[in-house]
Amino acid sequence: MHRRMMKAYPHQLQLLQHIILRCIPCHSRRYGTAVVRDILKLHKRGVFHHMMPELRVPDLAKKLSSPQTVYCGFDPTADSLHIGNLLAIITLIHCQRAGHSPIALVGGATGKIGDPSGKNTERPRLDDDIIEKNVRGIMENLERIFTNHAVYLWNDYRELKDVRLLNNISWYREMNILDFLNNIGRHFRMTTMLKKECVSSRLSTKEGLSFTEFAYQTFQAYDWVHLLKTYDCCIQIGGNDQQGNITAGLELIEKMLRQDAYGLTIPLVTSSTGQKVGKSEGNAVWLDPRKTTPYELYQYFYNVADADLSQYMRWFTFLPEEDIDRLLRDHKMEPEKRKPQRLLAEKVLVLVHGEAGLLEAQRWTEAFFSPSPESLLHLSDSDMQRLFTSAPTTDLLLDHGTTVLDVLIKTKAFDRQVDADKVVREGGVYINKVRVTDPGAVLVLGEHILPNNITLLRIGKKRYHIVRWVTPS
Numbered sequence: 001m002h003r004r005m006m007k008a009y010p011h012q013l014q015l016l017q018h019i020i021l022r023c024i025p026c027h028s029r030r031y032g033t034a035v036v037r038d039i040l041k042l043h044k045r046g047v048f049h050h051m052m053p054e055l056r057v058p059d060l061a062k063k064l065s066s067p068q069t070v071y072c073g074f075d076p077t078a079d080s081l082h083i084g085n086l087l088a089i090i091t092l093i094h095c096q097r098a099g100h101s102p103i104a105l106v107g108g109a110t111g112k113i114g115d116p117s118g119k120n121t122e123r124p125r126l127d128d129d130i131i132e133k134n135v136r137g138i139m140e141n142l143e144r145i146f147t148n149h150a151v152y153l154w155n156d157y158r159e160l161k162d163v164r165l166l167n168n169i170s171w172y173r174e175m176n177i178l179d180f181l182n183n184i185g186r187h188f189r190m191t192t193m194l195k196k197e198c199v200s201s202r203l204s205t206k207e208g209l210s211f212t213e214f215a216y217q218t219f220q221a222y223d224w225v226h227l228l229k230t231y232d233c234c235i236q237i238g239g240n241d242q243q244g245n246i247t248a249g250l251e252l253i254e255k256m257l258r259q260d261a262y263g264l265t266i267p268l269v270t271s272s273t274g275q276k277v278g279k280s281e282g283n284a285v286w287l288d289p290r291k292t293t294p295y296e297l298y299q300y301f302y303n304v305a306d307a308d309l310s311q312y313m314r315w316f317t318f319l320p321e322e323d324i325d326r327l328l329r330d331h332k333m334e335p336e337k338r339k340p341q342r343l344l345a346e347k348v349l350v351l352v353h354g355e356a357g358l359l360e361a362q363r364w365t366e367a368f369f370s371p372s373p374e375s376l377l378h379l380s381d382s383d384m385q386r387l388f389t390s391a392p393t394t395d396l397l398l399d400h401g402t403t404v405l406d407v408l409i410k411t412k413a414f415d416r417q418v419d420a421d422k423v424v425r426e427g428g429v430y431i432n433k434v435r436v437t438d439p440g441a442v443l444v445l446g447e448h449i450l451p452n453n454i455t456l457l458r459i460g461k462k463r464y465h466i467v468r469w470v471t472p473s
Helices: 003-008 012-023 039-045 054-063 083-097 128-153 177-183 190-195 197-203 216-231 240-256 294-302 306-316 321-333 339-369 381-387 404-410 417-425
Strands: 050-052 069-074 101-106 164-167 233-239 262-266 393-397 429-431 434-436 454-459 463-470
Touching (some): 039 054, 039 083, 050 054, 050 240, 054 262, 069 083, 069 216, 083 101, 083 128, 083 233, 083 262, 083 306, 083 339, 101 128, 101 216, 128 164, 128 339, 190 197, 197 240, 216 233, 216 240, 233 240, 240 262, 294 339, 306 321, 306 339, 321 339, 339 381, 381 454, 381 463, 393 404, 404 417, 404 429, 404 454, 417 429
Parallel strands (some): 069 101, 069 233, 101 164, 393 463
Antiparallel strands (some): 050 262, 429 434, 429 454, 454 463
Protein backbone atom coordinates (compact mmCIF):
# COMPACT_ATOMS: atom_id res chain seq x y z
CA MET A 1 0.00 0.00 0.00
CA HIS A 2 1.03 3.56 -0.62
CA ARG A 3 3.31 4.65 2.24
CA ARG A 4 1.76 8.10 2.50
CA MET A 5 -1.59 6.48 3.07
CA MET A 6 -0.25 4.22 5.76
CA LYS A 7 1.14 7.19 7.64
CA ALA A 8 -2.16 9.01 7.34
CA TYR A 9 -4.12 6.07 8.80
CA PRO A 10 -1.83 4.27 11.29
CA HIS A 11 -4.57 2.19 12.93
CA GLN A 12 -2.91 -1.03 14.04
CA LEU A 13 -6.06 -3.10 13.68
CA GLN A 14 -6.52 -1.97 10.09
CA LEU A 15 -2.92 -2.76 9.26
CA LEU A 16 -3.18 -6.20 10.83
CA GLN A 17 -6.31 -6.93 8.83
CA HIS A 18 -4.59 -5.70 5.70
CA ILE A 19 -1.62 -8.04 6.24
CA ILE A 20 -3.89 -11.01 6.89
CA LEU A 21 -5.99 -10.32 3.80
CA ARG A 22 -2.88 -10.03 1.66
CA CYS A 23 -1.63 -13.42 2.88
CA ILE A 24 -4.86 -15.39 2.43
CA PRO A 25 -6.22 -15.59 -1.13
CA CYS A 26 -10.01 -15.41 -1.21
CA HIS A 27 -11.66 -17.36 -4.02
CA SER A 28 -15.20 -16.37 -3.18
CA ARG A 29 -14.87 -12.82 -4.57
CA ARG A 30 -14.91 -13.67 -8.27
CA TYR A 31 -14.58 -10.12 -9.55
CA GLY A 32 -11.81 -9.25 -7.10
CA THR A 33 -9.61 -12.32 -7.56
CA ALA A 34 -9.65 -12.82 -11.31
CA VAL A 35 -6.69 -11.38 -13.16
CA VAL A 36 -8.82 -9.02 -15.24
CA ARG A 37 -7.17 -6.38 -17.36
CA ASP A 38 -10.02 -5.67 -19.75
CA ILE A 39 -11.70 -2.79 -17.94
CA LEU A 40 -13.87 -2.19 -21.02
CA LYS A 41 -16.14 -4.92 -19.65
CA LEU A 42 -17.28 -2.30 -17.15
CA HIS A 43 -19.68 -1.02 -19.81
CA LYS A 44 -21.86 -4.01 -18.88
CA ARG A 45 -22.20 -2.45 -15.42
CA GLY A 46 -23.27 0.84 -16.99
CA VAL A 47 -19.93 2.46 -16.13
CA PHE A 48 -18.49 3.42 -19.53
CA HIS A 49 -20.66 5.31 -22.02
CA HIS A 50 -18.23 6.51 -24.68
CA MET A 51 -14.80 5.34 -25.81
CA MET A 52 -12.62 7.70 -27.80
CA PRO A 53 -11.44 7.69 -30.49
CA GLU A 54 -14.35 5.45 -31.52
CA LEU A 55 -12.53 3.95 -34.50
CA ARG A 56 -9.66 2.76 -32.29
CA VAL A 57 -11.56 0.86 -29.61
CA PRO A 58 -9.91 -2.43 -30.73
CA ASP A 59 -6.51 -0.78 -30.22
CA LEU A 60 -7.58 0.31 -26.73
CA ALA A 61 -8.71 -3.23 -25.89
CA LYS A 62 -5.32 -4.55 -26.99
CA LYS A 63 -3.54 -1.83 -25.00
CA LEU A 64 -5.44 -2.84 -21.87
CA SER A 65 -4.14 -6.41 -22.08
CA SER A 66 -1.05 -5.09 -20.31
CA PRO A 67 -0.75 -2.72 -17.31
CA GLN A 68 -1.47 0.93 -18.15
CA THR A 69 -1.70 4.22 -16.29
CA VAL A 70 -5.17 5.78 -16.08
CA TYR A 71 -6.13 9.20 -14.74
CA CYS A 72 -9.19 11.17 -13.74
CA GLY A 73 -9.29 14.82 -12.73
CA PHE A 74 -11.17 16.57 -9.93
CA ASP A 75 -11.38 20.37 -9.78
CA PRO A 76 -11.47 21.89 -6.25
CA THR A 77 -14.76 23.77 -6.54
CA ALA A 78 -15.67 22.68 -2.98
CA ASP A 79 -13.76 21.39 0.03
CA SER A 80 -15.14 17.88 -0.44
CA LEU A 81 -16.12 15.55 -3.24
CA HIS A 82 -19.67 14.17 -3.36
CA ILE A 83 -21.34 10.96 -4.53
CA GLY A 84 -21.49 12.35 -8.05
CA ASN A 85 -17.67 12.11 -7.97
CA LEU A 86 -17.71 8.73 -6.21
CA LEU A 87 -18.45 6.87 -9.45
CA ALA A 88 -15.27 8.33 -10.99
CA ILE A 89 -13.23 7.28 -7.94
CA ILE A 90 -14.70 3.77 -8.04
CA THR A 91 -13.90 3.55 -11.75
CA LEU A 92 -10.27 4.37 -10.98
CA ILE A 93 -10.34 1.65 -8.32
CA HIS A 94 -11.75 -0.81 -10.86
CA CYS A 95 -8.73 0.01 -13.02
CA GLN A 96 -6.45 -0.50 -10.02
CA ARG A 97 -8.05 -3.89 -9.28
CA ALA A 98 -7.45 -4.88 -12.90
CA GLY A 99 -3.71 -4.28 -12.58
CA HIS A 100 -3.47 -0.71 -13.85
CA SER A 101 -1.92 2.33 -12.14
CA PRO A 102 -4.43 5.05 -11.19
CA ILE A 103 -3.75 8.78 -11.01
CA ALA A 104 -6.21 11.08 -9.25
CA LEU A 105 -5.42 14.63 -10.38
CA VAL A 106 -6.71 17.54 -8.31
CA GLY A 107 -6.87 20.81 -10.25
CA GLY A 108 -5.21 23.30 -7.97
CA ALA A 109 -4.40 25.29 -11.12
CA THR A 110 -7.44 24.62 -13.31
CA GLY A 111 -9.68 25.35 -10.33
CA LYS A 112 -8.56 28.97 -10.67
CA ILE A 113 -9.97 29.02 -14.21
CA GLY A 114 -13.29 27.20 -13.98
CA ASP A 115 -14.57 24.47 -16.27
CA PRO A 116 -17.57 25.68 -18.33
CA SER A 117 -18.66 22.10 -19.11
CA GLY A 118 -22.28 21.51 -18.14
CA LYS A 119 -22.67 25.05 -16.76
CA ASN A 120 -25.09 27.74 -17.95
CA THR A 121 -23.26 30.54 -16.15
CA GLU A 122 -19.68 31.27 -15.18
CA ARG A 123 -18.45 29.66 -11.98
CA PRO A 124 -17.78 32.08 -9.10
CA ARG A 125 -14.14 33.08 -8.79
CA LEU A 126 -12.44 31.45 -5.80
CA ASP A 127 -9.64 33.07 -3.79
CA ASP A 128 -6.33 31.22 -3.66
CA ASP A 129 -6.66 30.33 0.01
CA ILE A 130 -10.10 28.80 -0.62
CA ILE A 131 -8.74 26.75 -3.51
CA GLU A 132 -5.86 25.50 -1.37
CA LYS A 133 -8.31 24.53 1.38
CA ASN A 134 -10.48 22.73 -1.15
CA VAL A 135 -7.47 20.88 -2.56
CA ARG A 136 -6.55 19.63 0.91
CA GLY A 137 -10.10 18.45 1.53
CA ILE A 138 -10.32 16.58 -1.77
CA MET A 139 -6.89 15.01 -1.31
CA GLU A 140 -8.05 13.75 2.09
CA ASN A 141 -11.23 12.29 0.53
CA LEU A 142 -9.25 10.46 -2.13
CA GLU A 143 -6.56 9.18 0.20
CA ARG A 144 -9.12 7.85 2.67
CA ILE A 145 -11.21 6.08 0.03
CA PHE A 146 -8.28 4.38 -1.70
CA THR A 147 -6.96 3.31 1.71
CA ASN A 148 -10.32 1.92 2.82
CA HIS A 149 -10.61 -0.07 -0.39
CA ALA A 150 -7.16 -1.59 0.06
CA VAL A 151 -7.74 -2.42 3.74
CA TYR A 152 -11.34 -3.63 3.73
CA LEU A 153 -12.42 -4.52 0.19
CA TRP A 154 -9.38 -5.99 -1.55
CA ASN A 155 -9.33 -9.68 -0.61
CA ASP A 156 -6.57 -10.82 -2.92
CA TYR A 157 -2.94 -11.83 -2.68
CA ARG A 158 -2.01 -9.59 -5.63
CA GLU A 159 -0.48 -6.20 -4.80
CA LEU A 160 -2.48 -3.19 -5.87
CA LYS A 161 -0.60 -0.60 -7.87
CA ASP A 162 -0.05 2.58 -5.86
CA VAL A 163 -2.42 5.44 -6.54
CA ARG A 164 -0.75 8.75 -7.33
CA LEU A 165 -2.48 11.81 -5.91
CA LEU A 166 -1.29 14.83 -7.89
CA ASN A 167 -2.02 18.56 -7.99
CA ASN A 168 -1.59 20.26 -11.36
CA ILE A 169 -0.43 23.49 -9.70
CA SER A 170 2.93 21.73 -9.41
CA TRP A 171 3.61 22.10 -13.14
CA TYR A 172 1.82 25.39 -13.73
CA ARG A 173 3.19 27.37 -10.78
CA GLU A 174 6.46 28.29 -12.50
CA MET A 175 5.16 28.25 -16.07
CA ASN A 176 5.36 31.52 -18.00
CA ILE A 177 2.15 32.50 -19.81
CA LEU A 178 4.16 33.43 -22.91
CA ASP A 179 5.79 30.01 -22.93
CA PHE A 180 2.38 28.38 -22.57
CA LEU A 181 0.95 30.30 -25.52
CA ASN A 182 4.06 29.75 -27.63
CA ASN A 183 4.58 26.05 -26.91
CA ILE A 184 1.03 24.86 -26.32
CA GLY A 185 -1.51 27.47 -27.43
CA ARG A 186 -0.30 27.43 -31.04
CA HIS A 187 -1.54 23.84 -31.42
CA PHE A 188 -5.19 24.83 -30.88
CA ARG A 189 -7.46 26.07 -33.68
CA MET A 190 -10.29 28.49 -32.96
CA THR A 191 -12.69 26.69 -35.28
CA THR A 192 -12.27 23.43 -33.38
CA MET A 193 -12.47 25.10 -29.97
CA LEU A 194 -15.65 26.99 -30.88
CA LYS A 195 -17.36 23.76 -31.92
CA LYS A 196 -17.03 22.25 -28.45
CA GLU A 197 -20.51 21.88 -26.97
CA CYS A 198 -19.50 23.54 -23.69
CA VAL A 199 -18.42 26.60 -25.72
CA SER A 200 -21.08 26.80 -28.42
CA SER A 201 -23.95 26.37 -25.96
CA ARG A 202 -22.72 29.33 -23.90
CA LEU A 203 -21.99 31.63 -26.82
CA SER A 204 -25.68 31.60 -27.71
CA THR A 205 -26.69 32.87 -24.26
CA LYS A 206 -26.97 36.47 -23.06
CA GLU A 207 -24.13 36.03 -20.56
CA GLY A 208 -21.83 34.44 -23.10
CA LEU A 209 -18.46 32.93 -22.21
CA SER A 210 -15.39 34.57 -20.71
CA PHE A 211 -11.95 34.12 -22.26
CA THR A 212 -10.86 32.43 -19.02
CA GLU A 213 -13.48 29.70 -19.39
CA PHE A 214 -12.86 29.46 -23.13
CA ALA A 215 -9.19 28.71 -22.44
CA TYR A 216 -9.97 26.00 -19.87
CA GLN A 217 -9.85 23.19 -22.42
CA THR A 218 -6.27 24.08 -23.33
CA PHE A 219 -5.11 23.60 -19.75
CA GLN A 220 -6.91 20.29 -19.22
CA ALA A 221 -5.50 19.12 -22.54
CA TYR A 222 -1.98 20.02 -21.44
CA ASP A 223 -2.50 18.22 -18.12
CA TRP A 224 -2.84 15.02 -20.11
CA VAL A 225 0.24 15.79 -22.19
CA HIS A 226 2.23 16.29 -18.98
CA LEU A 227 0.92 13.05 -17.45
CA LEU A 228 1.68 11.11 -20.62
CA LYS A 229 5.23 12.45 -20.78
CA THR A 230 5.88 12.00 -17.05
CA TYR A 231 3.93 8.85 -16.12
CA ASP A 232 3.16 7.25 -19.51
CA CYS A 233 -0.53 7.89 -18.85
CA CYS A 234 -2.38 7.29 -22.10
CA ILE A 235 -5.93 6.83 -20.75
CA GLN A 236 -8.23 9.47 -19.27
CA ILE A 237 -11.55 8.88 -17.52
CA GLY A 238 -14.12 11.64 -17.15
CA GLY A 239 -17.83 12.33 -16.89
CA ASN A 240 -19.98 12.51 -20.00
CA ASP A 241 -19.80 16.30 -19.73
CA GLN A 242 -16.03 16.06 -20.21
CA GLN A 243 -16.12 14.76 -23.79
CA GLY A 244 -15.06 18.10 -25.22
CA ASN A 245 -12.10 18.46 -22.85
CA ILE A 246 -11.01 14.85 -23.39
CA THR A 247 -11.18 15.34 -27.17
CA ALA A 248 -9.05 18.48 -26.83
CA GLY A 249 -6.47 16.41 -24.96
CA LEU A 250 -6.47 13.68 -27.61
CA GLU A 251 -5.90 16.29 -30.32
CA LEU A 252 -3.08 18.01 -28.42
CA ILE A 253 -1.31 14.70 -27.72
CA GLU A 254 -1.49 13.82 -31.40
CA LYS A 255 0.02 17.17 -32.39
CA MET A 256 2.69 17.46 -29.70
CA LEU A 257 3.71 13.87 -29.00
CA ARG A 258 2.46 11.79 -31.94
CA GLN A 259 1.36 9.11 -29.46
CA ASP A 260 -1.80 7.09 -29.04
CA ALA A 261 -4.16 8.04 -26.23
CA TYR A 262 -7.70 7.06 -25.30
CA GLY A 263 -10.63 8.60 -23.45
CA LEU A 264 -13.41 6.86 -21.54
CA THR A 265 -16.47 8.69 -20.27
CA ILE A 266 -18.70 7.64 -17.40
CA PRO A 267 -22.33 8.67 -16.83
CA LEU A 268 -23.35 11.53 -14.62
CA VAL A 269 -25.01 10.12 -11.51
CA THR A 270 -28.77 10.55 -11.77
CA SER A 271 -31.86 8.91 -10.34
CA SER A 272 -34.40 6.97 -12.41
CA THR A 273 -36.40 10.21 -12.64
CA GLY A 274 -33.46 11.92 -14.34
CA GLN A 275 -32.53 14.08 -11.36
CA LYS A 276 -28.81 14.82 -11.36
CA VAL A 277 -26.95 14.43 -8.08
CA GLY A 278 -24.44 17.18 -7.32
CA LYS A 279 -23.67 20.37 -5.44
CA SER A 280 -24.94 22.63 -8.23
CA GLU A 281 -28.34 20.97 -7.94
CA GLY A 282 -28.40 21.67 -4.20
CA ASN A 283 -28.75 18.01 -3.24
CA ALA A 284 -25.13 17.03 -2.77
CA VAL A 285 -24.32 14.08 -0.53
CA TRP A 286 -20.73 14.79 0.51
CA LEU A 287 -17.87 12.35 1.11
CA ASP A 288 -16.50 14.41 4.01
CA PRO A 289 -18.06 13.20 7.30
CA ARG A 290 -18.09 16.78 8.59
CA LYS A 291 -20.46 17.81 5.79
CA THR A 292 -22.52 14.63 5.43
CA THR A 293 -22.39 12.30 8.43
CA PRO A 294 -21.83 8.56 7.91
CA TYR A 295 -25.41 8.11 9.13
CA GLU A 296 -26.75 10.46 6.44
CA LEU A 297 -24.68 8.74 3.74
CA TYR A 298 -25.94 5.35 4.95
CA GLN A 299 -29.55 6.53 4.90
CA TYR A 300 -29.15 7.95 1.40
CA PHE A 301 -28.17 4.59 -0.05
CA TYR A 302 -30.47 2.56 2.21
CA ASN A 303 -33.42 4.58 0.87
CA VAL A 304 -32.53 4.19 -2.80
CA ALA A 305 -35.68 3.55 -4.83
CA ASP A 306 -36.19 0.09 -6.31
CA ALA A 307 -36.02 1.63 -9.79
CA ASP A 308 -32.44 2.81 -9.10
CA LEU A 309 -31.26 -0.21 -7.13
CA SER A 310 -29.86 -2.36 -9.95
CA GLN A 311 -27.80 0.47 -11.45
CA TYR A 312 -26.58 1.82 -8.12
CA MET A 313 -25.36 -1.61 -7.02
CA ARG A 314 -23.38 -1.92 -10.25
CA TRP A 315 -22.03 1.62 -9.98
CA PHE A 316 -21.17 1.82 -6.30
CA THR A 317 -20.12 -1.71 -5.29
CA PHE A 318 -17.59 -4.25 -6.52
CA LEU A 319 -20.03 -7.15 -6.21
CA PRO A 320 -20.03 -9.61 -9.14
CA GLU A 321 -22.89 -9.29 -11.61
CA GLU A 322 -24.34 -12.69 -10.70
CA ASP A 323 -24.41 -11.78 -7.00
CA ILE A 324 -26.26 -8.56 -7.77
CA ASP A 325 -28.76 -10.39 -9.97
CA ARG A 326 -29.41 -12.97 -7.24
CA LEU A 327 -29.92 -10.25 -4.61
CA LEU A 328 -32.39 -8.44 -6.85
CA ARG A 329 -34.33 -11.65 -7.55
CA ASP A 330 -34.59 -12.33 -3.82
CA HIS A 331 -35.60 -8.71 -3.25
CA LYS A 332 -38.64 -9.14 -5.49
CA MET A 333 -39.81 -11.96 -3.24
CA GLU A 334 -39.23 -10.05 0.03
CA PRO A 335 -38.97 -6.32 -0.78
CA GLU A 336 -39.87 -5.33 2.78
CA LYS A 337 -36.53 -6.70 4.06
CA ARG A 338 -34.54 -4.26 1.85
CA LYS A 339 -31.53 -6.60 1.81
CA PRO A 340 -29.96 -5.13 -1.37
CA GLN A 341 -30.36 -1.57 -0.07
CA ARG A 342 -28.78 -2.51 3.24
CA LEU A 343 -25.85 -4.22 1.52
CA LEU A 344 -25.41 -1.27 -0.86
CA ALA A 345 -25.34 1.16 2.07
CA GLU A 346 -22.86 -1.02 3.98
CA LYS A 347 -20.48 -1.38 1.02
CA VAL A 348 -20.48 2.35 0.30
CA LEU A 349 -19.95 3.22 3.97
CA VAL A 350 -16.96 0.89 4.31
CA LEU A 351 -15.42 2.32 1.13
CA VAL A 352 -15.95 5.97 2.06
CA HIS A 353 -15.59 5.91 5.86
CA GLY A 354 -14.14 2.51 6.78
CA GLU A 355 -15.56 0.00 9.24
CA ALA A 356 -15.61 2.61 12.01
CA GLY A 357 -17.83 4.83 9.86
CA LEU A 358 -20.18 1.93 9.15
CA LEU A 359 -20.45 1.08 12.84
CA GLU A 360 -21.24 4.72 13.65
CA ALA A 361 -23.91 4.83 10.95
CA GLN A 362 -25.49 1.62 12.23
CA ARG A 363 -25.40 2.89 15.82
CA TRP A 364 -27.04 6.17 14.83
CA THR A 365 -29.63 4.34 12.72
CA GLU A 366 -30.60 2.21 15.70
CA ALA A 367 -30.70 5.27 17.95
CA PHE A 368 -33.00 7.13 15.57
CA PHE A 369 -35.39 4.34 14.58
CA SER A 370 -35.36 1.87 17.47
CA PRO A 371 -38.14 2.32 20.05
CA SER A 372 -35.77 1.15 22.79
CA PRO A 373 -34.27 3.80 25.12
CA GLU A 374 -31.13 1.62 25.35
CA SER A 375 -30.31 2.60 21.76
CA LEU A 376 -29.43 6.10 23.03
CA LEU A 377 -26.97 4.95 25.69
CA HIS A 378 -23.93 4.78 23.42
CA LEU A 379 -24.38 8.21 21.84
CA SER A 380 -22.13 11.05 22.91
CA ASP A 381 -23.31 14.61 23.36
CA SER A 382 -21.99 15.56 19.90
CA ASP A 383 -23.48 12.41 18.34
CA MET A 384 -26.91 13.34 19.66
CA GLN A 385 -26.71 16.87 18.29
CA ARG A 386 -25.50 15.74 14.87
CA LEU A 387 -28.11 12.98 14.64
CA PHE A 388 -31.02 15.21 15.62
CA THR A 389 -29.77 18.19 13.63
CA SER A 390 -33.03 20.13 13.68
CA ALA A 391 -33.50 19.72 17.43
CA PRO A 392 -32.75 22.80 19.55
CA THR A 393 -30.41 22.20 22.49
CA THR A 394 -30.93 23.73 25.93
CA ASP A 395 -28.55 23.65 28.90
CA LEU A 396 -30.42 23.26 32.19
CA LEU A 397 -29.28 23.13 35.79
CA LEU A 398 -30.06 19.74 37.29
CA ASP A 399 -32.12 20.44 40.42
CA HIS A 400 -33.56 17.81 42.71
CA GLY A 401 -37.26 17.52 42.08
CA THR A 402 -37.33 18.73 38.45
CA THR A 403 -40.55 17.48 36.85
CA VAL A 404 -41.61 16.63 33.31
CA LEU A 405 -43.64 19.83 33.16
CA ASP A 406 -40.66 21.87 34.41
CA VAL A 407 -38.38 20.66 31.64
CA LEU A 408 -40.99 21.27 28.92
CA ILE A 409 -41.46 24.87 30.04
CA LYS A 410 -37.76 25.61 30.67
CA THR A 411 -36.81 24.36 27.20
CA LYS A 412 -39.64 26.47 25.72
CA ALA A 413 -41.07 23.39 24.08
CA PHE A 414 -44.40 24.92 25.11
CA ASP A 415 -45.28 28.54 25.82
CA ARG A 416 -48.03 27.76 28.30
CA GLN A 417 -48.16 25.23 31.12
CA VAL A 418 -51.75 24.38 30.32
CA ASP A 419 -50.79 23.30 26.80
CA ALA A 420 -47.85 21.23 28.02
CA ASP A 421 -49.98 19.60 30.71
CA LYS A 422 -52.66 18.67 28.16
CA VAL A 423 -50.26 17.14 25.61
CA VAL A 424 -48.44 15.12 28.29
CA ARG A 425 -51.70 13.69 29.65
CA GLU A 426 -52.80 12.79 26.11
CA GLY A 427 -49.59 10.79 25.59
CA GLY A 428 -47.91 13.14 23.13
CA VAL A 429 -44.60 13.57 25.00
CA TYR A 430 -41.71 11.10 25.09
CA ILE A 431 -38.55 11.22 27.18
CA ASN A 432 -35.71 9.08 25.82
CA LYS A 433 -38.27 7.30 23.58
CA VAL A 434 -40.56 6.37 26.49
CA ARG A 435 -44.03 7.94 26.66
CA VAL A 436 -44.70 9.98 29.80
CA THR A 437 -48.26 10.79 30.87
CA ASP A 438 -47.75 12.40 34.28
CA PRO A 439 -46.74 16.09 34.04
CA GLY A 440 -45.73 16.08 37.70
CA ALA A 441 -43.42 13.04 37.49
CA VAL A 442 -39.94 13.81 38.84
CA LEU A 443 -37.05 13.13 36.47
CA VAL A 444 -34.97 10.11 37.49
CA LEU A 445 -31.26 9.66 36.78
CA GLY A 446 -30.61 6.71 34.47
CA GLU A 447 -34.18 6.75 33.19
CA HIS A 448 -35.03 10.29 32.16
CA ILE A 449 -31.42 11.50 32.27
CA LEU A 450 -28.91 9.39 30.32
CA PRO A 451 -25.41 8.59 31.66
CA ASN A 452 -24.02 11.30 29.35
CA ASN A 453 -26.27 13.87 31.12
CA ILE A 454 -28.52 14.18 28.09
CA THR A 455 -32.29 13.96 27.81
CA LEU A 456 -34.03 13.56 24.45
CA LEU A 457 -37.52 15.04 24.35
CA ARG A 458 -39.99 14.23 21.61
CA ILE A 459 -43.27 16.06 21.21
CA GLY A 460 -45.59 14.38 18.75
CA LYS A 461 -44.02 12.37 15.94
CA LYS A 462 -41.15 14.52 14.70
CA ARG A 463 -40.48 17.43 17.07
CA TYR A 464 -37.30 16.84 19.08
CA HIS A 465 -35.49 18.80 21.77
CA ILE A 466 -32.17 17.99 23.44
CA VAL A 467 -31.45 18.87 27.06
CA ARG A 468 -27.89 19.00 28.38
CA TRP A 469 -27.91 18.81 32.17
CA VAL A 470 -25.42 20.88 34.10
CA THR A 471 -24.72 19.79 37.67
CA PRO A 472 -24.44 22.53 40.33
CA SER A 473 -20.81 23.45 41.05
